[in-house]
Amino acid sequence: DAGVIQSPRHEVTEMGQEVTLRCKPISGHNSLFWYRQTMMRGLELLIYFNNNVPIDDSGMPEDRFSAKMPNASFSTLKIQPSEPRDSAVYFCASGRVTYNEQFFGPGTRLTVL
């Protein structure tokens, strides 16, 4: 099993640019989660999907952030326009609806200059 796959692993961009982070969950998992981790705020849930449907997006910081899950094997998190305060590590995790455990991807380290 390849585990959760995220791309890119590192992203450096300039303020105002659009950023798209990608995630492929573990095959057979039907839940997908996007988290953001910073030193100040720790690990925060941004949004999660069950069976490709967004269930809770209350953690999305503002309208500049959007997430989609067009099918069971792919999700994107987009930031447009990006700002320096968006700099963080963004994790994608997947799991099964009937279980509590979530499996994390390696993360994307985003730096917005």
Added chain:
Amino acid sequence: EDKVVQSPLSLVVHEGDTVTLNCSYEVTNFRSLLWYKQEKKAPTFLFMLTSSGIEKKSGRLSSILDKKELFSILNITATQTGDSAIYLCAVNQGAQKLVFGQGTRLTINP
């Protein structure tokens, strides 16, 4: 506001010592408590606790939950340098939503 608080935030010990990490929580709904270990990359799952008083054990690591006092502890005995990591506690509030604590950064010196 739902919150999960871990202590200490940072801990430095010598190899062979025993450590106890703490996690307290105040949440509107509780389904389970999870411990994760985060080294340089992604958090990896350690334990899930749902019932009070039942110890979960894996090698030198063990954990227990007290749902009356709303806390959990993670013990590591005979620590090794490979145990150095950030240990994260999270509470599942149902519908799979995890609320994480800020983590304890554990450093094991040889």
